[in-house]
Amino acid sequence: MKVSHLQTEDKGKNKRMTKQRRIIKEILCSTKSHPTADWIYEEARKVLPDISLGTVYRNLQVLLSENNIQELSYGKGYSRFDGNPHPHYHFVCKECGRVFDVEMPLADFLTEAAAQATGGIVESHRLEFAGICRDCRREAKIVNH
Amino acid sequence: MKVSHLQTEDKGKNKRMTKQRRIIKEILCSTKSHPTADWIYEEARKVLPDISLGTVYRNLQVLLSENNIQELSYGKGYSRFDGNPHPHYHFVCKECGRVFDVEMPLADFLTEAAAQATGGIVESHRLEFAGICRDCRREAKIVNH
DNA sequence: ATAGGTGCAAATGTTTTGCTGTCAA
DNA sequence: TTGACAGCAAAACATTTGCACCTAT
Numbered sequence: 564m565k566v567s568h569l570q571t572e573d574k575g576k577n578k579r580m581t582k583q584r585r586i587i588k589e590i591l592c593s594t595k596s597h598p599t600a601d602w603i604y605e606e607a608r609k610v611l612p613d614i615s616l617g618t619v620y621r622n623l624q625v626l627l628s629e630n631n632i633q634e635l636s637y638g639k640g641y642s643r644f645d646g647n648p649h650p651h652y653h654f655v656c657k658e659c660g661r662v663f664d665v666e667m668p669l670a671d672f673l674t675e676a677a678a679q680a681t682g683g684i685v686e687s688h689r690l691e692f693a694g695i696c697r698d699c700r701r702e703a704k705i706v707n708h
Numbered sequence: 709m710k711v712s713h714l715q716t717e718d719k720g721k722n723k724r725m726t727k728q729r730r731i732i733k734e735i736l737c738s739t740k741s742h743p744t745a746d747w748i749y750e751e752a753r754k755v756l757p758d759i760s761l762g763t764v765y766r767n768l769q770v771l772l773s774e775n776n777i778q779e780l781s782y783g784k785g786y787s788r789f790d791g792n793p794h795p796h797y798h799f800v801c802k803e804c805g806r807v808f809d810v811e812m813p814l815a816d817f818l819t820e821a822a823a824q825a826t827g828g829i830v831e832s833h834r835l836e837f838a839g840i841c842r843d844c845r846r847e848a849k850i851v852n853h
Numbered sequence: 854a855t856a857g858g859t860g861c862a863a864a865t866g867t868t869t870t871g872c873t874g875t876c877a878a
Numbered sequence: 879t880t881g882a883c884a885g886c887a888a889a890a891c892a893t894t895t896g897c898a899c900c901t902a903t
Contacts, residue, residue, distance in 0.1 A: 579877050579882055591791035597798070597807040599786045600868080615885045620868060622883095623789060635788040635798060635807065641744045641892055643780040644768055646736035653742070653780060654826050662742040662780065667825045673815065673835065680812045681799050682842040689836045690818065691780075697827040724857060724902050745893080760860045765893060767858090786867060 578625065586610050587622045591632055650687065656696035658703075665692060723770065731755050732767045736777055795832065801841035803848075810837060 590606045591598070598606075604619045626632045643662055652665040670690070678685040695703070735751045736743070743751075749764045771777045788807055797810040815835070823830040840848070 577878080577882075581877070581883065583884070588791075591789060594791070595809065597788040597790050599788055601786070603789070613885070615887095616867095617869075617886075618884060621870095624869095630793050633790045633793050635790060636782060637787060640782045641746070642782060643742040643744055644736060644748070645742050645778045645780060646733075646739070648775050648778050652822070654822060654828065654830070656828065657831075663826060663828075664740065665822050665825050667821050670815065670818065674837065676812050677797070677799060677810050677837040678839075680810050681808060681837070683799065683801065683808075683839055684845055685799070685837045685839040686802075687838050689834075689838070691834045692819065692822040692826070692830045693832050693834070694823075694828055694830040700829055722857075722903080726858060726902070728859075758860070760862095761892095762861080762894075763859060766895095769894095 584622045652690045654692040658699035797835045799837040803844035
């Protein structure tokens with residue numbers, strides 16, 4: 564039975580545990596600050612003065628592909644703009660990349676839950692779903708008949 | 709009574725309605741495709757062949773500041789990384805910019821609601837709160853005594 | 854008339870990549 | 879031994895900005 568559809572198809576290949584990769588992972592796991600690549604780079608340099616920023620980025624990609632860490636993407640790629648200024652949710656198809664509006668009521672109670680959990684003032688939230696859109700799902704069915 | 713804290717402190721200044729700005733707004737309102745700045749630029753060029761990409765970006769900023777449109781930021785700024793690979797929510801303080809983990813249960817039922825609303829397969833969701841964190845709230849209190 | 858806006862091009866800032874030498878397995 | 883990985887620097891990329899001219903008000 565093939566399992567090639569598994570999203571968690573991590574590890575697998577012959578990855579080497581270099582000191583650079585180990586240090587980067589350690590830095591990332593020893594902070595709760597959700598650091599940027601550059602901050603990780605500066606921290607890593609305290610231990611490995613010759614490490615390069617490229618190495619940091621490459622290792623972050625490896626760790627991501629192994630599901631060892633996660634990325635909060637505020638960067639990379641490009642912004643998308645929405646002519647509708649009212650709060651609503653979005654769905655991103657990871658097959659075709661399109662972004663859809665999701666017609667469902669706002670879950671405002673989440674805001675209160677988060678306010679309690681953080682002790683801060685929560686003014687808004689952003690909710691984004693990911694998966695496979697209706698069109699791409701149909702196509703998949705046809706292809707696999 | 710001062711209202712300088714209003715987040716919706718839009719308009720106000722003497723903004724001109726140039727043809728560039730009008731076209732950009734029209735393009736944005738006539739599509740549901742959540743376009744990128746570059747796509748908007750290409751569309752606008754069909755009408756105003758000499759419009760520049762810089763103008764598109766500048767006008768998107770103006771429209772954003774007027775709350776006429778919204779941005780789905782997948783770009784700009786930089787990525788942040790999280791050593792914790794398990795799904796959880798985040799809170800971004802718009803005062804100090806720090807990102808916090810939010811300790812609250814996952815609202816998985818949202819996934820089902822979105823699946824129904826979109827007709828697609830929803831595999832995950834990303835939920836992010838924005839507001840003022842506990843520390844910054846305290847500071848504000850002290851300052852305004 | 855004039856402040857705000859435009860086009861153009863250069864600058865910025867983050868992330869990626871080509872190349873060559875190195876090192877973990 | 880050798881293929882994955884490192885360092886370095888250049889490239890790529892979206893986005894921003896400085897400047898001189900233009901135009902909506």
